[in-house]
Amino acid sequence: MPLSPGIHYLTPTVPIHVLDAPEPGPVALIQAGIHGDEIAGVHALEELLEAGLHPQRGRLLVVPTMNRPAYRARQRAAPGGLDLNRCFPGDAGAPERERRLARRFMDLVLDERPALVATLHESMKRYDPAVTPSFGQTLVYGVDPVPPLVTRAVARLNDARQSEQEAWSPLYYPVATSSTEVIVDAIGCVGICVETWMGFEEARRIEMQKEVVAILLDEIGVLGEMNVKSFGGEA
């Protein structure tokens, strides 16, 4: 059953914000901090929530920090733990915290059926088409052909970039065991991994993550163009 509006908890320290619009529409799910050393998306989602981020149509689900112990350690995985991004679809009876959390998240996705699932990541390596893998800065997708939403969002990001260095590219990079692809396989949503480049200073990466989120939410139809600019994106 879908969640009621408000804040729910996947674990005692992992809140999920459930925001309903006055008008019906699609469901979008945005999460960050599945890798604890990639912090820009975590801070971007917290800042957007503090600024009053709210959908104009449909429902918006926000999980600012998926892997709290990893985030506290500022490590990809929690000390001694597993890579949460490789634990999907998870297992409610598993001894590992990460597999149990993945299962809770997967059940949520199956109940809510989001049209868009975006996971906010960061990458040390500058994107170079000749170097595989390299991700900063890309919108990564795992299906062929490219979802039109990805093409449109990249074009808008590049229109708004402050320098050539800030260029964005779409990147087809299927990883069958990643959380996003397990979810896409299960429900057929648009699944995107957002990757900012860690070569930029933290404050700028946070701004760019906010911009990506605003544009993705507008493109899927929950945010509405009037709100895009106020939440960091160029309309």
Ligand SMILES: [Zn+2]
């Ligand atoms: Zn990551």
